[in-house]
Amino acid sequence: MNYARFLVVAGVLAALAACQPQSTASSTTASDTSAVLATVNGTPVTENLLDIYVKAMSQGKATASTLSADQRTQVIDQLIRAVLVSQQAEKDGIDKQTDTANELAITRVDILQRAEAEHIIKQKQPTDQELHTEYETQVATLPKTEYHAHHILVATEPFAQGVIARLQKGEKFDDLAKKESMDSSKDSGGDLGWFTPDHMEKPFADAVVTLKPGEYTHTPVQTRFGWHVIELVETRPLQPPAYDQAKGRVEQIIDAKRFKAYVDDLVAKAKIDRKTPAPASTTPPPANKAG
DSSP, X not given: OOHHHHHHHHHHHHHHHHTOOSSSOOSSOTTOOSOEEEEETTEEEEHHHHHHHHHHHTTTSOXXXXXXXXXXXXXXXXXXXXXXXXXXXXXXXXXXXXXXXXXXXXXXXXXXXXXXXXXXXXXXXXXXXXHHHHHHHHHHHSOSEEEEEEEEEESSHHHHHHHHHHHXXXXXXXXXXXXXXXXXXXXXXXXXXXXXXXXXXXXXXXXXXXXXXXXXXXXXXXXXXXXXXXXXXXXXXXXXXXXXXXXXXXXXXXXXXXXXXHHHHHHHXXXXXXXXXXXXXXXXXXXXXXX
């Protein structure tokens, strides 16, 4: 098992252990009635726990039922070793250390939050009317036009102004891009292909939408990458995805909105006492005195 996956699995085991009132590490809950695969110092390791373990190791790409017989044996052995280590960690008081205790608490919160979200979402499936309404809402927010542009990226504003002067004297845009641009698009004459403004940095997008096909910017445009001279090649209407193609994503948006509203209601009804942190001390530490 690689280290990253081990950490994921350790988090799952830790969260399960954190849910238990026992003083020794436990890998199952009282409600877990699935088959017991092994016991580790009296603690049962169950089929359900194995399934969670496999999902964690594979990042959701596999389940216990998809394992071959040899893989199943190997993973059960790995799980037993992980439970043993977690038991020893509790015996050593590791779970009581501040950082570890906080990590256990956060892992438990995260698991419970995700489980509650699934519980709330499953209670009500979006109707066809809700799906179509949300689809229309999302389509209305999409950009209506795609842009095809070239650009020349340089390091300074004076250099960009020099590029513009050379364009005004008749040099070709793609030739200048190949000679002067710092961007990887220089090999294709600065060609950026088709894009919508929301996929570009705002100063760049703001400049592009003011141009007509065949025009270039007469003032350098600055972004965090440097200074751009931009040429608009052409535009075309943007076709939104068909309803059937977007339906799954629309359902996710509705579910997310519904869960947010649910949490907002919990916040509104809860008694929350925010503590104002004490300001950091500005008093310098006392100087060391020679003995």
